[in-house]
Amino acid sequence: MPSARVPRRTLLRAAAVSGLAALASPAATPLLRSDRPVITHGVQSGDVLPGSGLVWARADRPSRMVVEVSDRPDFRGALRLTGPVLTPDTDFTGRLRVPAGGRTAHYRVSAEDLDLRTTSAPVTGSFRLPPGPDEPVRFLWSGDIVGQGFGINPDIGGMRVFAAMAARDPDFFLCSGDTVYADGTLDATVVLPDGRVWRNVVSEAKVKPAETLAEYRGAFAYNRTDEHLRAFTAGVAQVNQWDDHEVHDNWYPGGILDDDRYTERRTDVLAARAYRAFHEWVPLDRRRAVDGRVFRSLRQGPHVEVFVLDMRSHRDPNGPNLGPSGALLGPRQARWLLDGLAASRATWKIVAADLPIGRVVGGTDVGWDSVSNAAGGAPLGRETEMAGLLGGLRDRRVRNVVWLAADVHYTSAHHYSPERAAFTGFDEFWEFVSGPLNAGAFTPAALDPTFGPEQVFVHAPVDPGSSPLDGFQHFGEVEVAPGGEELRVTLRDQYGSALWSTALTPAR
Numbered sequence: 001m002p003s004a005r006v007p008r009r010t011l012l013r014a015a016a017v018s019g020l021a022a023l024a025s026p027a028a029t030p031l032l033r034s035d036r037p038v039i040t041h042g043v044q045s046g047d048v049l050p051g052s053g054l055v056w057a058r059a060d061r062p063s064r065m066v067v068e069v070s071d072r073p074d075f076r077g078a079l080r081l082t083g084p085v086l087t088p089d090t091d092f093t094g095r096l097r098v099p100a101g102g103r104t105a106h107y108r109v110s111a112e113d114l115d116l117r118t119t120s121a122p123v124t125g126s127f128r129l130p131p132g133p134d135e136p137v138r139f140l141w142s143g144d145i146v147g148q149g150f151g152i153n154p155d156i157g158g159m160r161v162f163a164a165m166a167a168r169d170p171d172f173f174l175c176s177g178d179t180v181y182a183d184g185t186l187d188a189t190v191v192l193p194d195g196r197v198w199r200n201v202v203s204e205a206k207v208k209p210a211e212t213l214a215e216y217r218g219a220f221a222y223n224r225t226d227e228h229l230r231a232f233t234a235g236v237a238q239v240n241q242w243d244d245h246e247v248h249d250n251w252y253p254g255g256i257l258d259d260d261r262y263t264e265r266r267t268d269v270l271a272a273r274a275y276r277a278f279h280e281w282v283p284l285d286r287r288r289a290v291d292g293r294v295f296r297s298l299r300q301g302p303h304v305e306v307f308v309l310d311m312r313s314h315r316d317p318n319g320p321n322l323g324p325s326g327a328l329l330g331p332r333q334a335r336w337l338l339d340g341l342a343a344s345r346a347t348w349k350i351v352a353a354d355l356p357i358g359r360v361v362g363g364t365d366v367g368w369d370s371v372s373n374a375a376g377g378a379p380l381g382r383e384t385e386m387a388g389l390l391g392g393l394r395d396r397r398v399r400n401v402v403w404l405a406a407d408v409h410y411t412s413a414h415h416y417s418p419e420r421a422a423f424t425g426f427d428e429f430w431e432f433v434s435g436p437l438n439a440g441a442f443t444p445a446a447l448d449p450t451f452g453p454e455q456v457f458v459h460a461p462v463d464p465g466s467s468p469l470d471g472f473q474h475f476g477e478v479e480v481a482p483g484g485e486e487l488r489v490t491l492r493d494q495y496g497s498a499l500w501s502t503a504l505t506p507a508r
Contacts, residue, residue, distance in 0.1 A: 035118060036113065036118035036119060036120055036121075037059045037060060037061055037063040037111035037112070037113055037118065037119070037120040038059065038060045038111070038120055038121075039057050039058065039059060039109060039110075039111055039120050039121070039122075039123045040058050040059065040060050040092075041058045041221060041224040041225070041230070042057075042123060042125075042224060042230035042231075042233065042234055043055065043056065043057050043107070043109050043123050043124070043125040043233075043234050044056045044125065044233035044234060044238065044282075044283050045107070045125060045126075045127040045233075045237045045238070045283055046237055046238040046239065046240060046282065046283030046284060046285070047237075047238075047239065047283065047284060047285040047288055047296075047298060048127055048128070048129060048130065048172065048237045048298075049130070049298070049299075050129065050130050050299070051099060051100060051101070051129065052097050052098060052099050052100055053097070053098060053100060053105060053107075053127045053129070053237060054095050054096070054097050054098075054283045054284075054285050055067050055069075055095060055096050055097075055098050055107050055109060055125070055283070056093065056094070056095045056282075056283040057086075057093070057094060057095075057109040057111070057123065058086070058091070058092050058093045058094075058281075059086045059092045059111035059120065060092065061092065061113070062085065062086065062087050062088070062092070062114055063085070063086050063092075063111040063112055063113050063114060063120070064082065064083065064084070064085050064086070064111065064112045064114065065082075065083035065084055065085075065086055065094040065096060065109065065110075065111060066080065066081070066082055066083060066109070066110045066111070066112055066119075067080075067081045067083055067096050067098050067107055067108070067109050068080050068081070068107065068108040068110075068122075069081065069098045069099070069100055069105055069106070069107045069108075070105075070106050070107075071100065071101055071102035071104065071105060071106070072106065073106050073126075075106065075108060078108070079098075079099070081096060081098055083095075083096035084096065085114070086111065090280050091217045091277070091280050091281070093280045093281060095283055095285075097285070100127075100129055101129075102129070103128060103129055103131070103135075104126055104127070104128050104129070105126060105127055105128075105129060106124065106125075106126045107124065107125055107126065107127075108122045108123070108124045108125075109122060109123050109124075109125070110122045110123075123234075124234070125233075125234035125235060126234070126235050127172075127235075127236070127237035128171045128172070128237065130299060130300045130301040131171070131300070131301040132301065132302075133301070133302045133303070133482075133483065134482045134483060135301065135482060136479065136480060136481055136482050137171055137300055137301055137303065137304050137478075137479070137480040138168070138169070138170050138171055138477065138478070138479045138480075139170050139171050139172045139173065139174060139300070139304075139477075139478050140165055140168060140170045140172075140173050140174070140475050140476065140477050140478075141173070141174035141175075141176050141352070141404050141406070141434060141475065141476050141478070142165075142175070142176060142406055142434045142435050142436070142437050142474060142475035142476060143175055143176035143177045143178045143179070143243065143406030143407065143434075143435045143436070143437065144177075144178040144245075144406055144407070144409055144435040144436030144437055144438075144439040145159075145178065145179060145180060145181070145223055145229075145436070145437050145438050145439065146180060146181050146184070146186075146222065146223055146438055146439065147178065147181040147184055147245065147409075147436060147438070147439030147440060148181075148184065148439050148440030148465060149184065149185070149186060149187065149190055149200075149440070150190070150198060150200070150438060150439055150440060150467055150468055151186040151200040151201060151202070151206065151222070151438075152200065152201040152222075152225065152226050152438075153198060153199055153200060153201075153468070154199060154201060155199050156468075156469070157228075158226045158227055158228055159226045159228050159229055159437070159438045160228055160494070161228075161437050161438060161468075161473050161475065161494040162226070162228035162229045162231070162232040162437075163228045163231070163232070164475075164492075164494060164495055164496035165232055165236075165475055165496070166228075166231065166232045166235065166236065167496055168477060168492075168496060170236055170477070171236075171237075171300070172236060172237045172238065172239060172300065173232070173233075173236050173237070173238050173239070174238075174239045174241075174306065174308075174350075174352055174404065175238055175239070175240045175241065175282075176241060176243070176352060176353075176354070176404065176405060176406035176407070176434075176435070177241050177242050177243025177244075177245075177246075177354050177406060177407065178242075178243045178244070178245040178246070178406065178407065178435075178436075178439075179220070179223075179240060179242060179246060179278070179282060180219040180220055180222075180223055180245065180246060181219070181245045181439070182209065182210035182215070182216055182219045182245060182246055182247060182248070182274055183209045183210070183245055183247070183248045183249055183259075184206075184209070184245070185206055185207060185208060185209060186200045186202050186203075186206040186207070187200065187202070188200055188202050190467070192467055192469070193463070196467075196469060198467055198468075198469065201225070203218065203221075203222050203225075204218065205217075205218025205219055205221060205222050206218070206219065206222055208261070209248075209259075209261050209262060210273075210274070211262060211263065211264050211270065211273075212273065213273045213276060213277060216246075216273050216274045216276075216277035216278075217277045217280065217281065219277070220277060220278070220280075220281035220282075221281070224281075237283075238282070238283055239298060239306060239308060239352070240282045240283070240284045241294055241308045241309065241310065241352055241354065242278055242294055242310070242312065242354075243311070243312060243354045243355070243406075243407055244312060244354075244369075246274050246275075246278055247267065247270050247271045247274040247312075248267065248270060250318060250361075250362065250366075250369040251267045251270070251271065251312065252267065252312070252315050252316070252317050252318050253267065253268060253271070253313065253314075253315065253317075254267070254268060254317060255267040255268075255317065255318075257270075271312075271313075275293065290332075290333070290336055291310075291313075291314075291332070291333075293310060293313055294308065294309075294310035294313065295307075295308055295309055295310040295333050295336065295337075296308050297340050297344075299346065302345070302346065302347070302484070303346055303347040303348060303480055303483070303484030304346055304347070304348050304350060304480055304484075305344045305346035305348075305349055305350065306350045306352055307337060307340055307341065307349065307350065307351050307352065308352045309329065309333070309337070309351065309352060309353050309354060310329075310333065310354070311328045311329065311353065311354035311355060312354065314327065314328075314329060314330030314332070314333055315327055315328045315329075315330070315382075316328075316382070317367070318362060318366070318367030318368060318369050319367045319368070320364065320367070320368070320373070320381070321367070321368040321370075321372075321373035321380065321381035321382055321383075322373055322375065322380045322381050323380065323381050324380070324384070325381070325384050325385070326380075326381035326382035326383070326384060326385060327382060327385050328354075328371055328382050328385060328386075329385060329389075334385055334388070334389055337351070337389065338389055338392045338393065338396075341393060341398050341401060342392075342393075342396045342398050346484075347400060347480075347484030347506050348400050348402060348480060348484060348487050348506070349398070349400060349401045349402070350402055350404060350478070351401060351402070351403045351404070352404050352405075353403055353404065353405045353431075354405065354406075354407060355369075355370060355371075355405055355406075355407040355408070356370075356403075356405045356407070356408060356414065356431055356433050357371050357372070357386060357403065357414075357416070357431060357451060357453070358371070358372055358414060358416070358431075358447040358448050358449075358450070358451055358453035359372065359408055359433075359445055359446075359447060359448075360372050360373075360374045360445050360446050360447070360448050361407075361408075361445065368381070368382075370382075371383060371385075371386050372447075372448030372450060373448065374446065374448055375448070375450075376422065376448055376449045376450060377422050377450065378422055378423060378450070379422075379423050379450055383423075383448075383450050383451075386451070387423050387425070387426075387451075390423075390425070390426035390427075390429075390451070391425040391426055393426065393427065394425060394426050394427045399427075399506065399507040399508070400487075400504075400506045400507055401429055402429070402430055402431075402432070402478075402487065402489075402504070403429065403430070403431040403432070404431075404432055404433075404434075404476065404478075405431065405432075405433050406433065406434060406435035406436070407433075407435065408433060408435070408442065408444075408445065409435055409436045409439060409440060409441050409442040410433070410435070410441060410442060410443070410444055410458060410459060410460030410461075410472065410474070411433060411434045411435070411458070411459050411460075411474035411476065411491045411499065412432075412433045412444065412455055412456075412457060412458040412459070412460070412491075413430070413431075413432050413433075413455070413456045413457040413458075413489070413491065413500060413502065414430070414431040414432070414433070414447070414453045414454065414455055414456065415428065415429075415430055415431075415453070415454045415456055416428060416429050416430075416431065416451050416452055416453050416454075417452045417454070418452060419452065420449065420452030420453075420454065421449065421450060421451050421452030422449060422450045422451075422452075423450055423451060426451070430489075430502075430504065431453070432476055432489050432491065433476075434474045434475055434476035434491060434492075435473075435474055435475075436473055436474070437473060437474075437475065437494075438468055438473065439468075439473075440464075440465040440466060440467065441460065441461050441464075441465075441466040441467075441468075441470065441472035441473065442460065442461070442464045442465065442466075443460055443461060443462065443463070443464050444458050444460050456502075457491065457499075457500040459472065459474065459491065459493070459499050459500070460472060468494065471493060471494065471495075472493075472494075473493070473494035474491065474492065474493055474494065474499075475492055475494075476489060476490070476491050476492065477489070477490045477491075477492060484506060485505065485506070486503050486504070486505055487503070487504045487505075487506075488501060488502070488503045488504075489501065489502055489504070
């Protein structure tokens with residue numbers, strides 16, 4: 001029998017990591033050794049499937065990962081599973097897919113010294129499995145963590161937005177990219193335009209942009225020293241994607257950086273290192289990814305299916321974006337997305353995009369990073385790829401597709417309609433944007449009219465680069481009613497307060 005549902009706040013308190021994790025790059029500065037292994041950066045889970053979830057942990061030395069899993073918070077009758085050996089080759093990180101029954105799975109991770117004489121103190125966490133047909137679904141999304149020089153501020157208790165997110169008691173969290181700012185550095189203090197001072201916890205890993213594998217690993221390690229992030233990810237399963245700042249702002253394959261801070265400027269070399277660190281430090285199941293990287297789909301019960309995109313790894317170079325063709329997804333991913341959406345039996349199909357469709361990013365001097373090109377007419381460049389996808393959805397009568405994104409560092413709601421568009425061969429749809437979680441906030445950019453977007457709501461600062469002290473950090477919430485009969489989107493601020501909400505009903 002499934003156990004009774006335990007309040008998520010209780011689980012998060014139980015999942016808090018004892019002790020303070022190391023703030024320096026784990027590869028550069030080892031933790032103080034004890035007489036037994038230590039789980040250094042908490043635990044987390046992700047890519048939950050019916051009957052199982054992926055559990056992650058990191059130790060301070062070579063050791064074996066051991067996971068106990070139960071549908072009871074007291075772990076009575078727990079199943080004990082032996083996981084991988086944690087070695088320097090993976091930065092002492094490891095993951096194990098564990099079976100689970102009921103609605104909530106509780107897990108407890110230990111690291112066994114390879115001589116089998118000592119074992120770490122256990123660290124606990126939990127995740128929820130996909131719901132049944134008559135159960136609701138609630139999930140959150142956002143992105144952009146530790147950007148524009150704003151890191152973990154001890155004066156305000158760290159990244160408290162994650163505590164506000166935990167209070168919403170979500171079934172899972174969709175992290176929409178910019179999981180770290182590997183190209184960003186941190187100073188101990190930042191003097192704001194109004195004279196206030198922002199203080200950062202600093203580490204060796206964040207004094208320069210990441211170039212080496214150790215430095216990329218250190219960017220992920222830094223974020224996980226925040227107690228609120230650790231507690232949140234111990235109690236809420238994740239669905240992760242990446243965007244540009246895991247490598248460098250607006251990077252693309254084959255690029256050469258124009259950035260004097262770097263000794264290695266080939267984006268392909270940097271991206272390979274960043275990709276390895278990303279997959280070591282986030283609970284993403286590469287076996288689910290179509291290309292072994294990021295893009296994949298995950299069912300969250302019969303009424304929700306999430307399609308996670310990768311708009312970085314397969315794009316063409318940033319440039320004028322005015323040619324007869326172009327790509328952000330690439331042919332293989334675009335076909336996979338169209339076919340997957342058409343085949344999905346979920347009531348609601350959620351497309352997790354790296355960046356909004358109509359928002360203009362870049363410029364004629366540096367090249368367009370976005371789908372759009374600011375020309376406003378018939379589709380050109382990357383817009384042709386999007387037109388083919390949207391037109392294909394209309395032709396195959398795919399309904400109830402909702403787009404979610406982050407990237408732009410404000411929150412907004414966009415309605416796309418062929419009645420306002422230069423390209424009319426598609427069905428109207430909604431796109432919702434949220435972020436940042438802990439980064440500078442920015443003013444809204446123009447929307448290209450090619451696909452007829454209307455900005456129905458926006459919450460953003462007047463001045464670009466606004467600090468988290470100004471209240472423009474955001475996350476979004478999606479609630480799907482039992483039976484899938486309604487999908488409600490609420491855009492929330494960093495304290496969890498609702499800013500705007502709308503309810504959608506499924507088209508038949």
